[in-house]
Amino acid sequence: MTETVLHEELERLHPASFGWALWCCDRRRDEAEEVLQTTYLKILEGSAVFDGNSSLRTWLFAVIRRTALERRRRRWLRGQIFDRWQASQPSPLPLPDPEASASIADSSRALLLSLAALSVRQRQLLHLVFYQDLSIEEASGVLNISVGTARTHFERGKRQLRKLLAPPRGNPRGNQ
Amino acid sequence: MTEGMTGDDRDLRARFAALRRQEEVHAPGFHALASPPQPALTRANPGRKGWLVFAACLAASIASVLWWQRPIHERPAHRPAAPTVSVTAWTAPTQFLLNTPGGEMLRSVPAFGAGADYGNAPRLPQKHRGQPKKVLPKEELD
Numbered sequence: 001m002t003e004t005v006l007h008e009e010l011e012r013l014h015p016a017s018f019g020w021a022l023w024c025c026d027r028r029r030d031e032a033e034e035v036l037q038t039t040y041l042k043i044l045e046g047s048a049v050f051d052g053n054s055s056l057r058t059w060l061f062a063v064i065r066r067t068a069l070e071r072r073r074r075r076w077l078r079g080q081i082f083d084r085w086q087a088s089q090p091s092p093l094p095l096p097d098p099e100a101s102a103s104i105a106d107s108s109r110a111l112l113l114s115l116a117a118l119s120v121r122q123r124q125l126l127h128l129v130f131y132q133d134l135s136i137e138e139a140s141g142v143l144n145i146s147v148g149t150a151r152t153h154f155e156r157g158k159r160q161l162r163k164l165l166a167p168p169r170g171n172p173r174g175n176q
Numbered sequence: 177m178t179e180g181m182t183g184d185d186r187d188l189r190a191r192f193a194a195l196r197r198q199e200e201v202h203a204p205g206f207h208a209l210a211s212p213p214q215p216a217l218t219r220a221n222p223g224r225k226g227w228l229v230f231a232a233c234l235a236a237s238i239a240s241v242l243w244w245q246r247p248i249h250e251r252p253a254h255r256p257a258a259p260t261v262s263v264t265a266w267t268a269p270t271q272f273l274l275n276t277p278g279g280e281m282l283r284s285v286p287a288f289g290a291g292a293d294y295g296n297a298p299r300l301p302q303k304h305r306g307q308p309k310k311v312l313p314k315e316e317l318d
Contacts, residue, residue, distance in 0.1 A: 010206070015200040018203040019196060033209065040210040044210065107191065130193075131192040131195065158188065
């Protein structure tokens with residue numbers, strides 16, 4: 001794949017890539033932008049090379065995920081060194097960035113809040129399948145897990161999400 | 177993917193699609209992130225700057241440690257020798273408190289015969305000393 005074609009493909013996938021980066025960074029917009037920029041640099045400078053074993057999108061999403069993990073690890077280490085107290089505080093629900101969620105409709109906000117209650121893996125699988133339109137096989141490739149594990153997490157996450165989005169009893173119209 | 181999808185799946189997919197549409201509007205431009213390497217460098221600068229600051233702090237701390245250790249080793253050589261006072265010669269500032277009246281009598285032993293002034297006794301004239309004895313002739317002895 002020539003550099004020009006690669007550039008064009010990256011541009012075409014950019015909105016989806018940003019959505020995935022946003023998800024990998026607990027919906028922190030600034031962090032997602034930096035992760036995406038680092039990913040593009042890795043690809044354009046040649047430190048991450050597409051080998052053609054999977055689709056470009058699957059490979060790109062895997063690189064984004066890995067970059068976000070590296071960044072998170074670095075941040076965690078920094079937190080351990082300089083701010084142990086804050087790092088030790090658990091954050092059970094990574095709520096969406098208020099600035100970013102200001103422009104999001106209420107139904108989507110309810111979806112985000114429900115997703116925040118799921119595990120990271122379930123969240124990522126649901127995002128890859130429903131948001132990015134990937135198959136479970138492709139999603140398992142992105143997350144570097146087996147298809148069986150991916151399917152299990154996907155089904156559990158879906159069940160949990162339905163339960164969370166279900167309208168409360170006595171309100172059959174739902175929360176939409 | 178849509179084959180075999182339940183109604184709930186369609187609902188979830190529709191919700192995710194709505195979220196995607198809303199987010200794609202606010203996505204940053206591709207060229208702002210990918211094209212110029214300069215912004216990437218400037219974005220990477222805080223990290224590099226942090227490392228530079230860390231390295232500078234480390235160097236400063238090492239230099240300060242070396243600086244503080246140096247005089248400890250060299251101090252004895254550079255300092256002028258302090259006047260040393262013998263232990264036997266040293267007297268305490270409160271030594272006078274031990275000097276009781278009449279204490280000299282206890283510390284000194286009176287000399288035997290010191291009361292008579294033998295030093296002024298008449299001595300034999302020096303001329304008799306060292307002179308050969310007179311030997312009387314034999315006839316005088318008889």
